[in-house]
Amino acid sequence: MKPTVANHASDWPAYLANMAASTRQPSLQRFYKAEWPAADTPLSEVEFIALDIETTGLNPKRHSILSIGAVPFTLGRIRSNQAWQQLVRPHSDLIPESVVFHRITHSDIRQAPRFAQIMDSLVDQLAGRVAVVHYRNIERNFIDQAVRQAFGESLLFPMVDTMQIEADLHPQRQPGWLLRLLGRKPLSIRLADSRTRYNLPLYQAHHALTDALGTAELLQAQVATHLSPRQHLGDLWC
């Protein structure tokens, strides 16, 4: 049975400990047994890793991961010099739209390894670090699905979602019917638009590593502007 996000959001440490005991796959066992931060850890002490994946489409059941980018960071420093990226050969067919979107085509991924071959290095990157993503449904569901397909096990872990933070900051982002009539546009919480609100520079979109870097910068900006470094990790992870 797949646990829902809401269930363990309140108790990630218990979930991770539970999985460490039950998993049989060695690298997943290593991953779950890593030293994970407690919910009351201040944000300033958390080891984060910004994570972004590019996929062949939006449905984790039908589409696949094409590339993964990750950048470790803390509130005090983005370690872009330790960035990690990986191209993945998908199982599903590439559909034309996504080719245009990511500019990744058949010939490019012919030499790329399958997800099963790169999962070890992926989980070694992620172990003990809190993943930071912009819109968690993509990263969470695609990685989980890929691990299920490869090893028949689930891979879920705590995430901080910068898009969720933006959504919580702007609960009224849909203007009322009157304002809409007057031409007011809903406030966008897409990565590029969110970054603009913090005066972060424009980056080339849909490049996994660049988006990961952009997400790390965005979390730093969000904490510096609206949150506190003393705030507990448990308030944000989900």
Next chain:
Amino acid sequence: MQVELIEIRDHLSRFAPFDELPEETLDETASQVQVQYYKAGTLILEAGQDITDLHYIRSGAVEILRRNGELFNRLGEGDIFGQASLRRDSRVRFPARALEDTLIYFIPGVLFSQLNESFDNFADFVDTEGSGRLRSAIELQGRANELMKVRVNKLISRPPVMLDAQASVHQAATVMTDQSVSALLITEPMADDPQQRRVVGIITDRDFRTRVVSEALPPETPLQHIMSADPITLQSNDSVFEAILCMLRHNIHHLPILNRRRPVGLINLADVIRYQSQSSLYLVNDIFNRQSIAELQGLVPDVRATFVRMVEDDASAHMIGSAMSSIGRSFIQRLVDLAEAQLGPPPVPYCFMVMGSMARDEQLIVTDQDNALVLDDRFDPAEHDDYFLRLATFVSDGLAACGYTYCKGDIMATNQRWRQPLAVWKNYFNDWIERPNPQTLLNSNIFFDLEAVSGQTDFVEQLHELIATRASGNQRFLALLARNSLNRTPPLGIFRTFVMEQDGRQKNIINIKGRGTAPLTDLIRVHALACGSTAQSSVDRLDDIAKTRLMPPESVDRLRYALEFLSLARIRHQALDIREKREPDNYIEPENVSAAERHGLKDAFQILSNAQKFLRYRYPHTTGDGRP
């Protein structure tokens, strides 16, 4: 696969001193960068703390403070700080604070030391802060030299327009029309980094004629059947000179520019032979064929178009200024011809002269008319003045019709005071130089840039000689002229959204003429007069100044650079105004200034500010009785 953060590398590659690093070194540097966001107002470096990294501003603005909290410097995108502390004892000397929301790149101190040791240019830049940038800009003097030194990527005005090899001929034609380009790059994804494109071919307008239409190919033909495969390419750090050689050698008119394998631009022959813009010559020819003021007036759009075209052709400020002045003088000459045709031959010889920017060969698009008449000494007001007033009025009205607005200070030949025999003019100048007072000098300043346009040019040459001999020895005159030129000062810096004044105030607009080019040409005029130079253009005056020991050669070069840069900034913004259908003016909004331009402006303002300090010291103010 190599992990490359394109955003970091590309940004570094655009700013000194990193822009001069070899590709591999730049890659290595980019791969070692760390990043940090600072909210506006937060402290980045505290005095006395350890420092391990060079700080590079990716975006935002930073102020460097003295220990007592006074402002020391303000920096913007692409600037570096912390280098002095790193090289001394790795303790922060000057605290740094984020002035805007700021993204900082950290470059490890160890790597920074290696770069300093391995690359002289890098070390020079870091040592001298701003003036390294300056020197490299000044070394680009002289056409041949420039062609050798300017990298071809400077010619790239837009990203290349690209299509896939599978796209159809019809798609290509549509894209080329939409984007108004004469050539397309045909690309496919790179095998080892699929998010990047690699060039596999090129298609030009000509290919459509020779390969599509003449062969009657259907519009759905894939581009790979008609493209020129594997075109000759150049690297973005190759020189313009290499680009010319390459085009000549292979007889091609389009050249894709790559950054390693990544296409970054497509230049054509016109981009390369930009240094000589011929179009102004056609316009001058046109001016002399017009038969009336109304007909001349019809050329006004052409004047603006010529100006914009020269800017787009990347002509230098000096070339544009000379061309626009030539055009202005042609208008006057033609108007004088038309006036004489109407009024009959002049009763006594005369010279029609101009002052100010047209005399200096530095005229731009926003300009008023400053002119005067020097008449033969046989001139008899009662008998002849009616003729010359009518001539002056004809020319002045004609100029106004052609966009050269009337002079607000009434410095025009229509004013009787400025329509006088040579002897009177000589008295004017004697008086201004021998008995100077601040107010009269302020008004007569403009007469110290003087050029004959039509008639007896030797009248004006006599005035040049007189000025050169009298002015150079007169300390009080020079001191007052210097003092007047210090009335206008440059701002401290220019940032993404505002201009920083010397006293820390912020403004959102800057008069680039009043705060930049005008005080600079004033300053150059003072030195030139002190040297006894008869030159009128600032560029020629600087040459004359360089021949004396008045100031070190580097200082002259710095002024040259600042003049070119400030003038170009003003020119570019006027061209932008015209293109966007606004009335061109001398105001620059910092928001319309690119990061690179901001750098140059800041340097140029700094140079002007230092030069003004030197001017004050060199021509000390004296009291009314002539004693210091």
